[in-house]
Amino acid sequence: MTDSVKVQGPHVALLLGEAFERVRRATEGPRWRGLRQSHLRILDTIEPEGSRAVDLARRLRMTKQGAGQLVATLLRLGLVDQVPDPADRRARLLVLTDEGGELRGALEVRLAAIEEGWADEVGAAEYATFRRVLLAIAERGVDGA
Template identity: 40%
Template structure:
């Protein structure tokens, strides 16, 4: 593979990621939630069993202070709440509220919608292959919100 092809791959990857991010966020906003993409990335970390502010910062690739500000905003908008951590009195466990779960489901719907558009171009099977390939590349790297 020549050098300029590698750069083209990068550009295609970034364009696809940007396209998808915008489609999902647009879909969520259209369903009546006041959020930005970074919030969605936070939800995917919080959904399973909650997380601390510091863990959230690692997941998003930002400082814990920035993560704390983001949580503050989500609390204000009613999507999450801070609870005392069951095992560490210093920490707080951030968990989704019912509204937060609704928003997460809306994001899943919007994501499925966007991916269906891809499936129409590539075919269902190809999309599955694409997902499998991608998941082997950066298994649990941080989702860096800005560049």
């Protein structure tokens, strides 16, 4: 680490973990059905016309098996359904059920409220900078490390 980024205090992984924990706590309780953030990421990533599980796994940088386990829970809870892929009848698409769509909408509202709260805590300009930096890091992907 160079002197220009060396700082006192907790390292970035701990800080991001604390932010993530705040999001996790905001999405627990009966409405969220015990779903973990990884389940909610799947719900949030399904395209309106449907998505293949393998594409979700790739987009979310997880194994096909890991995505499959998460999808199985979402199927069991009636939040997603599987339908034939019109482009390839052998393949299946995951689509949100009405209930899954409602939960996804609630997630979007909850996350927007969290971000608005953080912007209030640190100031809109500071939060906008934080978000731009996270976006720049995320767009580089894991190979940019």
